[in-house]
Every structure is written in C-alpha cells, then in structure tokens.
Amino acid sequence: MKDEKNFFEKLVHSIFLILGLVTVGCVLLITIYLIISGIPAIKKIGLVPFLFGKTWESTAEHASYGILPFILTSIYGTAGAIVIGVPIGFLTSVYLSKTAPKRIRGIVEAVVSLLAGIPSVVFGLVGMLVLVPGIRKIFHVADGASLLAAIVVLAIMILPSIIKVSVTALDAVPEEYENASLALGATPIETYFRVSVPAAKSGIATAVVLGIGRAIGEAMAVMMVSGNVANMPGLFQSVRFLTTAVASEMSYSSGLQRQALFSIALVLFLFIMLINAALKFFLKGKKE
C-alpha cells in the first residue's frame, strides 16, 4: 500500500517535470537550430561583411549579404519607439496611479488592455491606411511608408506594456513615503516626481525594457508601414527591419540566401537574449 502511494507520488512528480521541460526543450531546440543553421552563412560570407556590409542584394547575380541596414533599422526603430512611447506611457502611468479619479482610471485601464489585445496586423492595416498617407501629406515626401511610420506604430504598440508595468510599480510605492513628503510641505506633484517615481524606478526600468523587447521583435505591423526596402535607415526612407528581412524573403529563398536569413534570425535572437538579460538584471535590482 505504502509502496503504491510512493510510486504514484513519484509518477506525478515526473509527469510535472516532463511538462516543465517542454518549455525548456523548446527554447533549447530553437537556440540550437538557429545556431546550427545560422553559422554556415556567416562562415561563407564572413562575420564582418555580414554584420557591417551596407548592401543587401540577395537575388542579384553577384549577391551581397550585408545586414547593417537591418540592424540599424531595428535599433533606430526601437529607439524611436522608446523616445516617443516611454514619455507618453510613463506620464500616463503617473496620472493613472496617482491622480486619476477611480472611474477614469478604470476606463483608461480597460482601454489600455484592449490596446494590448489588438493583433499587430490590425495596427499595420490602420498604419497603412491612415499613417502612411498622413506622413506623405504632412512632410511632402514621395512615399509615406518609412521608418517614421514604423516608429509611430511601434510607439503605440509598446504603450500597454509600459503603462501596465509602470502603474503596478507606482501603486506599490508605500503611502508612508508620500505622506512624509506631503507633511514636509511638498505639493502632490513634487511628491510624485521626487519620491514616488524614484522609489518605483526599477519597476519603470523593467517596463521600458519590456517595451524594447516588444518593439524589436515586431514584424507584421512594421512590414506593412515601413516600405520594406533594404535601405540604410533614414527617417523618411523605406526601410527593412531584422524581423521583416526574414519574413519577406523566406518563402522564395534558396541556397546561401536562405542560410543568410537564418543568420539574420540568429542576430535577432541574440538581441532578444540581451534584452532578457537586462530585464533579469532590473528585476533582481527590484528584489534587493
């Protein structure tokens, strides 16, 4: 009887362990697959020409596989989205957490959740139909499909993660800190920015890193509004991101071109790993 029970316990434990390992296995599989399939092209092309080459002409007779345009576009695009999205998201979260009346806070939070749930293809569609023509008219450029359009779309897409995580961090600031500040004669606004925000800084940093992760990994929406041409990035240039470079050529690629696409995916993967490491770092700082 006792043995039977023990056996059952052990069985359940191993089932849980196996289920838990499914996730780990997936990540390992993807990592290994990306490394194995990404390395050969880099070897053939050479690491420096691959990472720092300025032209990507994968289908030309003398093909050239330089992904610097994609790397820079991804970095500029993400940075631009952060520059626009973080101030808006951060100030919104200060408002929601500290000064908004309960009812307004409820409504705004519901809308933010809805925004988080909108599929990226819908962002792309609206961007294509509204933003791209808008940019063409406002800035008098030939084509509105550009890095700027992608930045604006990305900035909006990262708002929900920034707002939600920052609000949680600001809500968690002990009321005693704020009371102490008010009792010294500081105004509520001074109190929020000089006491509450510094006390919540690791949470807010986490929010920003999450936003970066979301922006750099986005493919569908940016493909639809950025023009998808492998130019070196410029605000009104048609550009191609790391993600969209893989997505747009995969279906018809072959040989070295196909291998090079895997290498691009590997580079993107390394960026994501870096961001995750940064996230870990900030979360650890929060606990201490």
Next chain:
Amino acid sequence: MSNMITVKNMCLWYGEHQALKNINVSIPEKSITAFIGPSGCGKSTFLKSLNRMNDLIQGVRITGDILYNGKNIFDSSVDVNELRREVGMVFQKPNPFPMSIYDNIAYGPRTHGIKNKAKLDDIVECSLRDAAIWEEVKDRLKKNALGLSGGQQQRLCIARALAVKPAVLLMDEPTSALDPISTSKIEELSMKLKENYTIIMVTHNMQQAVRISDQTAFFLLGELIEYGNTETLFSTPKDKRTEDYITGRFG
C-alpha cells in the same frame, strides 16, 4: 504663554460616521501636549487635522475652526503646503525616504527652494544635531537611510521635519514601534525640542505622557473628555471616565 493652536467646535466625519465630536482645545506654544485615549478614540485623526493631512483621505468632512497663530487653517487664503511646512509631522512608523541620509534631510529645504550646497550642508548638520543623531551618522551621510536602526530612523525623521524650520511638531505615537532605549532617546529629545518648538504628541503610553508632557488631553469615542495640566489630570482627574482610563480599568 500664548496659544499656538486654538480649536473651536470642531467636528469630523468619515462619510456618515462622526469620528470627532465638538472638540474645543487651546494648545500653548513651546510645550508638550499629549493626546491619550484608547484605540479608535479619534486622537490620531484629530492630530492629522492640525496640518490638514486628513484632506488626503476621501470622504472626510470637517466643521468648526482650527486657528493656527490666530488664523483659520481652512481659510481659502491658506496655502496648505506652507501650513504643512510650519506644522511638521512625525509618523508612527519611521518612514525615511529610500535615499541617502543627506538627501532625506535636504528633501524639505530643496522643496522650498534652497539649492546652495553650503547652505544645505549647514541645514543638514544643524537638523541632525538638533535631533541628537549627528554623532551616529556624520560619517555615513551618503549611505541609504534604510540601513539605520528603527530608533535612528525615527530620529532621522524628526531631523527631516526640523529641516524645514517648523513651529509645531505633530508626533503620532512616535515611539510605539521602538525599543525602550530608543524610546527614552526620543523622549529626551522631545523635552529638549520644546524649548523651541510646540510639540503635540499622540501616545498610547500613559507613563510617557506623565514623563514628558505639560498638558494632557484625554479622548474617548471621538470626544475630548478632559484637558488640562498633566500632573493635575493624572493625580486628580475631574471626570470619572478619565479616572477609569488612567487607572487602567479599561482601554
């Protein structure tokens, strides 16, 4: 001795619940006034009304007058931030900001526009000396204040309150979270501070009220039952309820 704070017919409601009933009291300057009474009697609520910290709680309604230096603090011409600078507060739980000791003390003066480094240094040292904690922290002003012991944190909070040069210090059970040695340090400090400041202290500890206060007010169920000279109140209470409380029959 003139009166610093005069309260006339003050009532306070939390929504429908009346927490303070017709309070009338005059608090003389440069002395220690103790508020005693069982939990929930309204003494802390009353204390927080004196620098309008109750404004921050939703659903609080106050009638009657609170005069500070002869002026009604609820008057529309009163700047509530200036009032809170003049009527400082020390909380029950030590609540230093999660920043350096120096920045904790300098927070108030900086808020009120002092940017000069030498002047700030001066204020920090003076405030810490006045709060009898300078010797303990002078070598680690740049260290995080959360690394101090509970008693040190509370004296730091007193120093922080002193740094904005208040006239009145409200203390809400400042020693209830502290050990006996830290408590006696805070009590000694209060006795010293009353030379320059008007101190109003809520306390659960009747011995503490006897030890350090000049006047005592006894609250029960939102009413001010008895108020007067501490010695008189404890030796010959006029009201039966006061007597029952101070002799430990309830509370």
